[in-house]
Amino acid sequence: MSKEKNDLTLKVFAFIIAVILWSYVMSEVNPDISKEYKNITVKFNNESALDRQGLIIMEPEEVTVNVKVVGKKSDMANFSQESIKAQVDLSGYKEGQIKVPINVNLSQSNNIKIVGHEPREALFTFDKLITKEKNLSIRTKGSLGPNYVVGDMTTKSKTVLLKGPRTLVNKVSEAIVEVDLSSRKEDESITVPIKLIDDEGHDIIGVEKEPKVVDITIPILRTVTVPIELNLQEQLPENYEITEITINPNKITLKGDKSISNLTFIQTKPIDVNKLMGNTDVPVELELPENVSLLNPNEKVTVSLNIEENSTRVFEYVLNEVDIRNLDDSLAIDTDDNSKTVQVSVKGSKKIVEALTKEDIGLYLDFNMIDEGTHKVYLGSNAPTGITVKEIIPQSIEFKIIKR
Secondary structure (H helix, E strand, C coil): CCCHHHHHHHHHHHHHHHHHHHHHHHHHHEEEEEEEEEEEEEEEEEEHHHHHHHHEECCCCCCCCEEEEEHHHHHCCCCHHEEEEEEEEEECCCCCEEEEEEEEEEEECCCEEEEECCCCCCEEEEEEEEEEEEEEEEEEEEECCCEEEEEECCCCEEEEEEEEEEHHHCCCEEEEEEEEEECCCCEEEEEEEEECCCCCCCCCCEEEEECEEEEEEECCEEEEEEEEEEEEECCCCCCEEEEEEEEECCEEEEECHHHHHHHHEECCCEHHHHHHHHHCCCCEEEECCCCCEECCCCCEEEEEEEEEEEEEEEEEEEEHHHHHCCCCCEEEECHHHHHHEEEEEEEEHHHHHHCCCCHHCCEEEEEECCCCCCEEEEEEECCCEEEEEEEEEEEEEEEEECCC
């Protein structure tokens, strides 16, 4: 082997040794290192595409990702997590729960590489934006003072327009306004906010409403309880009369403005008495003044009449059939007067009159404070209930009172 060839071999061997030594030194002095960056915020791209489709993101409000990178020690020394860009593309999706891929890249690589990220995708819930009209309800709390009651409250708007995610809008059971009645005594108009609640009375948040507030008119009425009077029209047939009137209830509670305090009774509307004959519990209407109504609009008033046929009867009495009262024991009626007679005419229910006896009428003469001599004494009677003494002939009798 020549000397030149040996020198070349030595030079190649020396170069290889140098490369090996350089690689060794570089791996020890500037090695590859990795690092994980946690909770990198993921940007939502193309949200305008959701708006065009009438969709809204229900969940999640925010997405974060953990990213692992690797690079030379010298390069990593100047690297920060601001260079990591994480994003999701929200275009092209529909309503429902959908897994959306998370894309991660570096704004400046500097020989640094992404070796992994977790999670790889995020679960999104997309909901449809809808509008829905809901009737407005009024709820009250607190109580009025005695003899006061709230009238029919009215609102400027009868309905409210809801707008929001289908899931939330469909949870709305009622749109309500609350009115505190505590100690109110006068009419008033107030403005109150509208609340949206679910079936269990919990507030629904996240649904827009139009209007947000509403004006309410609160009429405060007074109450009074008065007796009911029957307003009968027409006449009963001859020889018939009303022996009993039953009004059920016989008192009624009314509500109205301040003038109601002047009411002392309330009449029924005119009733033809003939329509009540033979009927029981006939419904009747009340003659209510203007701006006055029943406290309980469902309360019914009925009337029953006891109508009976009348009869008259004449009884004739001799003196010994008349009750003599308060005549002093030392005095007596002259025997010439014993022949005097009295006629009594009575009227009443035919059934009762036909069963009457002379004793039932209770005819009497009262000689109280009467002394010896001639005196005019008036006759009296204790007729039973339901019987009317129409006439006593004569009304008085002249008697001669003598000593025994």
